[in-house]
Amino acid sequence: MVSRVIPVDAFDLVIFGGTGDLARRKILPGLYRRFLAGQMPESSRIIGAARADLTDQGFRDMVAAAIDEFVPAERRDPVAIAGFLERIAFVSIDAVGDGGWAKLKGLMRENVVRAFYFSVAPSLFGDIAERLHTYEIADAWSRIVVEKPFGRDLASARALNGVLAKHFNETQIYRIDHYLGKETVQNLMAVRFANILFEPLWKSEYIDHVQITVAETVSVDGRGAYYDKSGAMRDMVQNHMMQLLCLIAMEPPYHFDPDAVRDEKLKVIRALEPVKPEDIVRGQYLAGGGEGGYVEHSENPASKTESYIGMKVNIANWRWKGTPFYLRTGKRMRARASEIAITFKEPPHSIFDDAPGWKENVLVIRLQPNEGMNLMMMIKEPGPGGMRLMQVPLDMSFADALGDEAEDVPDAYERLIMDVIRGNQTLFMRGDEVEAAWAWTDPIIEGWTARGDKPQGYDPGSSGPEDALMLMHRDGRRWREIKG
Numbered sequence: 001m002v003s004r005v006i007p008v009d010a011f012d013l014v015i016f017g018g019t020g021d022l023a024r025r026k027i028l029p030g031l032y033r034r035f036l037a038g039q040m041p042e043s044s045r046i047i048g049a050a051r052a053d054l055t056d057q058g059f060r061d062m063v064a065a066a067i068d069e070f071v072p073a074e075r076r077d078p079v080a081i082a083g084f085l086e087r088i089a090f091v092s093i094d095a096v097g098d099g100g101w102a103k104l105k106g107l108m109r110e111n112v113v114r115a116f117y118f119s120v121a122p123s124l125f126g127d128i129a130e131r132l133h134t135y136e137i138a139d140a141w142s143r144i145v146v147e148k149p150f151g152r153d154l155a156s157a158r159a160l161n162g163v164l165a166k167h168f169n170e171t172q173i174y175r176i177d178h179y180l181g182k183e184t185v186q187n188l189m190a191v192r193f194a195n196i197l198f199e200p201l202w203k204s205e206y207i208d209h210v211q212i213t214v215a216e217t218v219s220v221d222g223r224g225a226y227y228d229k230s231g232a233m234r235d236m237v238q239n240h241m242m243q244l245l246c247l248i249a250m251e252p253p254y255h256f257d258p259d260a261v262r263d264e265k266l267k268v269i270r271a272l273e274p275v276k277p278e279d280i281v282r283g284q285y286l287a288g289g290g291e292g293g294y295v296e297h298s299e300n301p302a303s304k305t306e307s308y309i310g311m312k313v314n315i316a317n318w319r320w321k322g323t324p325f326y327l328r329t330g331k332r333m334r335a336r337a338s339e340i341a342i343t344f345k346e347p348p349h350s351i352f353d354d355a356p357g358w359k360e361n362v363l364v365i366r367l368q369p370n371e372g373m374n375l376m377m378m379i380k381e382p383g384p385g386g387m388r389l390m391q392v393p394l395d396m397s398f399a400d401a402l403g404d405e406a407e408d409v410p411d412a413y414e415r416l417i418m419d420v421i422r423g424n425q426t427l428f429m430r431g432d433e434v435e436a437a438w439a440w441t442d443p444i445i446e447g448w449t450a451r452g453d454k455p456q457g458y459d460p461g462s463s464g465p466e467d468a469l470m471l472m473h474r475d476g477r478r479w480r481e482i483k484g
């Protein structure tokens, strides 16, 4: 099978922060892959814009080096790379000054999609938006792409929304949460709304609880001072995990349309109950395995920032009342594994009273590694030993199910950038969604700050702090094993 590549309109894409880490690791290699796939029209151009004093050729050399480093060898085709580099230019620009803007204006063409990727610190968003307007570089059809973090609380997110809204309409603003660009995350919607199978059972009557896990093995070493100002709640829960929760919990939208989908997600966020202190466990990884612990990496011995958080979240609506969502995410954990597990309730009456071995049905959606789905089912244990039950997986790995096509699946950034060019906002967060997420998050953070709660230490390579186990045990449940 060969994946379908739907061409997009010709575009001029300006990447502010084109020399930065994100541009080098994700945006530019991603654009190259789309070019290689034949999705980037011949006349499209990419313009790097950053403070560095580079020529076009200097920037092309940097892009070539980024492709070398971040694109696997089998996808590095010298002819394609040369063709891709021809489409690249550079403008030395200062977001807070006036140098370079007139040159950028001179480079922009009429009758192509104009997109501006703000891959810079959020403190520069306002300056760039303003200058795009003053120098008449952006028009009413232009799109801007902004990166996370979108604020660090409700007040700062509102301020950022306000700054952008001065010069751009909501329909022009694409707030990236790269989780939404992941294939499996979009598959959550397909699985729920393109199959009749699950939806009738998708409610508290039949679902006991949901677990969402995003476990990482990496530490914060090297960016600890920066991370220490955010922590797992701001860095992962408020955005990525909230999006996963929304896709699981939302009502069916009337159509797969940006605002219809985002309206439904917003309703979920607004229905989240405040989280009780006893339903939150925060942790910091300890030193071990020859590496320092969180406090060494953050260079802050008195740090109370969490590198792990586990929490029980309740949704106050008809569908979910009584079905808790347990979320956990952390650094330096046993394995790099992200999954959503939906555990169903017992059948109302068991006819197999005497048959041992019964376990709940669990639907597991694996985001990484080995993206796929797994439905744990009960069957009869084979053999002559009478009626004994056993649990077996109906296991689907997308790589196996899709064969070669799975290899061509664009990574999250590639897909999202192409959606910007297409003008499709479905997989981007709307301003009110982000604000609602902060409105729920703020009191939780304020609560533990006011109480002076200190995170509990956990061993590197473990599943998190001891108290996190208790969070489930006291409800008669247990976390799933974290497996890479």
Ligand code: NAD
Pocket (backbone or CB within 6 Å): 016, 017, 018, 019, 020, 021, 022, 023, 049, 050, 051, 052, 093, 094, 095, 096, 118, 119, 120, 121, 122, 124, 147, 148, 149
């Ligand atoms: P970086 O520090 O590596 O790069 C910053 C870029 O901004 C550089 O190209 C620099 O030249 C440019 N810049 C800085 N000041 C400027 C100015 N006054 N005028 C013009 N250009 C200026 O940062 P990064 O890691 O690439 O991150 C960029 C954005 O993406 C940030 O908002 C960050 O939070 C977000 N982000 C990054 C990652 C990542 O993996 N790196 C992941 C998620 C989000």
